[in-house]
Amino acid sequence: MSQLPIVALVPTGGTIGARGRDRLDLAFYGELDQQHAMEELLEVIPEVRAVARVRPVPFRSAASHALQVEDVLRLARRVVQLVADPSVDGVVVTHGTNTLEETAFVLALVLSTDKPVVLTGSMRPASGLSSDSPINLFNAIRLAAAPGASGRGVLVLMDDTVHSARDVTKASTARLDAFRGAELGPLGFIEPDGSVLFHHRREPWPAEGAFSVSGLAALPRVDVVMSYLGADASLIDASVRAGAAGIVSAGTGAGFPTPAEQAALEAAADGGVVVVQASRTGSGRVGVSPAVMARGIVSAGNLAPVKARLLLMLVLTRTHDPRRVAEYFGCA
Structure with missing residues (x-):
């Protein structure tokens, strides 16, 4: 015993x-x-x-x-x-x-x-x-x-x-x-x-165990904005006004926000807000084109929006550089 x-x-x-x-x-x-x-x-x-x-x-x-x-x-x-x-x-x-x-x-x-x-x-x-x-x-x-x-x-x-x-x-x-x-x-x-x-092999991923909670009492604000048919920029603009350091866009289907949301997300990124594009579907990898990446928007990979939010909150304690953020998401 x-x-x-x-x-x-x-x-x-x-x-x-x-x-x-x-x-x-x-x-x-x-x-x-x-x-x-x-x-x-x-x-x-x-x-x-x-x-x-x-x-x-x-x-x-x-x-x-x-x-x-x-x-x-x-x-x-x-x-x-x-x-x-x-x-x-x-x-x-x-x-x-x-x-x-x-x-x-x-x-x-x-x-x-x-x-x-x-x-x-x-x-x-x-x-x-x-x-x-x-x-x-x-x-x-x-x-x-x-x-x-x-x-x-x-x-x-x-x-x-x-x-x-x-x-x-x-x-x-x-x-x-x-x-x-x-x-x-x-x-x-x-x-x-x-x-x-x-029955699965152990597969480490970039952000696993990468952060420390020692002395970390709070995390930066990150909001999740879900897309839907006809969604406009209102929720994204409200998030920016509320002081969000990051936004996770839960896009439709393969991870597509509406055109109005896309414009607002790009404006937020231009203003220093880190934007991560996820999908509301709950499954599948989100691909972000090089043109969209060049505007500072990062792919969430296959992470669900709520998990992408938590990872981004921790990443923002270290960097706001979209290229480095993408490394933690395994999408650099």
């Missing part, structure tokens, strides 16, 4: 620990704003003692859609401290599912470690009938303790499925299999016999 790995467990709130009015309260439990203590959740899964020694780490509890960027930076600093602790073998963060993918992505940008860091949540509250809370928590701890998870970057474990923090997205509001791996699919699975199987 003494040889089992030590997994630090950081609870941040969300459905995985939520308490509803009754076992069939699977939709509006958040209105109660009640959470089970992490010790209560662990008591339900005594089997965890056979795979790891869990070390609970107190943290602020909040619904994930209520979190601010500053909260995520504070969490990142805590996880940085944990992975630097030689006695800790892995870290699990429990998190609400609404913005789990964004927090996971930030952690992937600021962590440089081979130790497994796993985020998990649940689609049904801990008090709900047939909740996925216990199995997701158990499997996340199992994954963080698995030797094969080392050196694979920040991972997300939901519904027996292992995802990369870079690619994962919540693709359904309430289904148990809500989390998907976009174009590349999942990295692997937790099998019924407890085996952790990976």
Whole structure:
């Protein structure tokens, strides 16, 4: 037992620990704003003692859609401290599912470690009938303790499925299999016999672990502007007036804003705002022509707009040069 790995467990709130009015309260439990203590959740899964020694780490509890960027930076600093602790073998963060993918992505940008860091949540509250809370928590701890998870970057474990923090997205509001791996699919699975199987190679990407949260209390303002049929320049102009240092354009289809938006984006870029062009589709790589790049507009590659925003916020703490920004997005 003494040889089992030590997994630090950081609870941040969300459905995985939520308490509803009754076992069939699977939709509006958040209105109660009640959470089970992490010790209560662990008591339900005594089997965890056979795979790891869990070390609970107190943290602020909040619904994930209520979190601010500053909260995520504070969490990142805590996880940085944990992975630097030689006695800790892995870290699990429990998190609400609404913005789990964004927090996971930030952690992937600021962590440089081979130790497994796993985020998990649940689609049904801990008090709900047939909740996925216990199995997701158990499997996340199992994954963080698995030797094969080392050196694979920040991972997300939901519904027996292992995802990369870079690619994962919540693709359904309430289904148990809500989390998907976009174009590349999942990295692997937790099998019924407890085996952790990976079927993708480890592929580092330019921005992974490239940033530090040490002394970083806030990030520059970056807004996401979604394009739609007949969209004009109003939202882009409002973003510039509000002092945005960067704008992510969630363009139509292959990443095309309307002509009015394109003109406004180019004017913003001329004024020193860093513009990144993404697509609202949620899948596929955005290509930016050399002519558009020459005007200072950068491609988001295949990053979803919300993740492109977070990366740009961190990049802007280092540079406003579109050519260097493009390097972090892997589109130079």
